[in-house]
Amino acid sequence: MTKIAVIGAGISGVSTAYALLKLGYDVTILERQRYAAMETSFANGGQLSASNAEVWNHWSTVTKGVKWMLKRDAPLLMNPSPTWHKYSWLAEFVSNISNYHENTVATTRMAISARQYMFDIADREGIEFDHVSRGILHIYWDKQGFEHATKVNQMLTEGGLDRRAVAVQEIASIEPALHGKFYAGFFTPSDSTGDIHKYTTGLATACEKLGAKLEYDAVVSRIDRKKRLQLSYVVHGRLGETVDQVLEADGIVVCAGCASRQLAAMLGDRLNIYPVKGYSITVHLDDEHAQLAAPWVSLLDDRAKIVTSRLGTDRLRVAGTAEFNGHNRDIRDDRIRTLVEWTRELFPSVSTNRVVPWAGLRPMMPNMMPRVGKGRAPGVFYNTGHGHLGWTLSAATSAVLAEVVAESVPVTPRHAA
Structure with a gap:
């Protein structure tokens, strides 16, 4: 055999x-x-997100990365200590900026095709994984962020994704638990979430x-x-x-x-492959009040680079940030604090008195x-x-x-x- x-x-x-x-x-x-x-695969953001298929190979990413280098709570953080692996990866990352459009469209198509494979497997094998099919809402705080997202959306729709712009009033109706003074958003009803570990x-x-x-x-x-x-x-x-x-x-x-x-x-x-660290917190919703105050629709805050996923009735996963620091799995308090404070700001009635932190290393190729x-x-x-x-x-x-x-x-x- x-x-x-x-x-x-x-x-x-x-x-x-x-x-x-x-x-x-x-x-x-x-x-x-x-x-x-x-x-x-233990405690990631939980999103099954064709709407997040945009590759990072863009000059705006490079500009933000340089600007954020000395800011400890920045969404993207890089340890400037030189290593051959890190800087060879970054050089290849920049060389792939020319493939930004092509790779974003290809990733979108791949993500859409993956959905049915996964759902068929889960049904066939009886795998329960706290799957929630309520779409993913991307939120933008200002005109500049939304205008960039509109350009990205053209590539996502070219890849076959059903995704539409939503005004502030519709954001409130899609996810009533969300608090904030947003500019606009995009909603992808066909995206979903679940517990990757389960x-x-x-x-x-x-x-x-x-x-x-x-x-x-x-x-x-x-x-x-x-x-x-x-x-x-x-x-x-x-x-x-x-x-x-x-x-x-x-x-x-x-x-x-x-x-x-x-x-x-x-x-x-x-x-x-370079290990890009990401962080998450799992917020335990221990009473009915917290459960009602937490979102069911999955979110992506483009400014903070933070996502949420509802994992059943009593858990909320909040995840984000990217850290270039080698094979370092340390859980930094300041990175976790950023996720907790973001949760408190956007969902003020959710108790964060029982939060489980986690960090994992995303295996990233330079062309994404x-x-x-x-x-x-x-x-x-x-x-x-x-x-x-x-x-x-x-x-x-x-x-x-x-x-x-x-x-x-x-x-x-x-x-x-």
């Missing part, structure tokens, strides 16, 4: 494994954490039921090629012991988030497009680098990647589904 090793059990890894299993492959997932979805762990369980083997606490240390690909990895036991293991496979798919860069180097590929396809070596593939849109795009990129694998490493016909 044709065996594929998938490295990573986040949203892209389990989505890839599921797509391969449905084609009849024997799949083993190697995950360095003890459970699925414990890194970037979905990903549910899909990991579905993969096991389909025959996948999941190896947790497994850190890949070396990859060789003999007759087949050989992955050497160390399994860390619960009592601190370690066991060396070797897995032979006909193909490897790297879906390891920010660790994909190091794994790609083992395989002879250059994958210039995921790396989906073959590596240099035969049998090597990638589905990684989705940046801030991994939750939104992974179902579609996994379906595409599975077809690429099938063309290069055909499944044994008698095992095909």
Whole structure:
């Protein structure tokens, strides 16, 4: 039976494994954490947002980044300490400004196609993930921000998205809980939200039921090629012991988030992924008053670069900011405080006395497009680098990647589904 090793059990890894299993492959997932979805797929903003498909490669981003460099509460923050990785990534980021329009349209189309894949999977496998289908409302505080959004909207509609401008009065009717003196907004009724951790762990369980083997606490240390690909990895036991293991496979798919860069180097590929830190808070709505005062419609505040998602009756996720500071997972109090204060300002009746903070590293390519396809070596593939849109795009990129694998490493016909 044709065996594929998938490295990573986040949203892209389990989505890839599921797509391969449905084609009849024997799949083993190697995950360095003890459970699925414990890194970037743990507590993100929750938006399934084709309306957030605009890539960041624009001169306005560069200008704002320079202006915000010394402002600790800025939406985008960069540690100026020089590293080759950071500055090579930034140079490639700037070189991709010329692809801003093309990549935004392509990302929009990808995000729209991903929706049906994901919803079909959730229905088929009975995965509950606090899915809320009430659209996403983008809010703008001034004319300048709204005018830029109008230009972006032309690209999103070119990509096939149903998104419309809304006046201040309509903002209030779409989400009555929202407080603020806004200029205007855009509303995307077809976008939605959900709990990425619940979905990903549910899909990991579905993969096991389909025959996948999941190896947790497994850190890949070396990859060789003999007759087949050989992955050497160390399994860390619960009592601190370690066991060396070797897995032979006909193909490897790297879906390891920010660790994909190091794994790609083992395989002879250059994958210039940079870890861009994002923060979130989960606000527990412990009484009926707080539940009524919190929004159900998902929001994106363009000025603050903050999003919200309602996760069931009793939780509100608030997330945002981008921080260029290497593989640093520290949760900074000043960044969390910004999210809490924003929540208090826009939803003054929501109690923030029980808030759970989190930080994760978004795996971003310089062109803001995921790396989906073959590596240099035969049998090597990638589905990684989705940046801030991994939750939104992974179902579609996994379906595409599975077809690429099938063309290069055909499944044994008698095992095909």
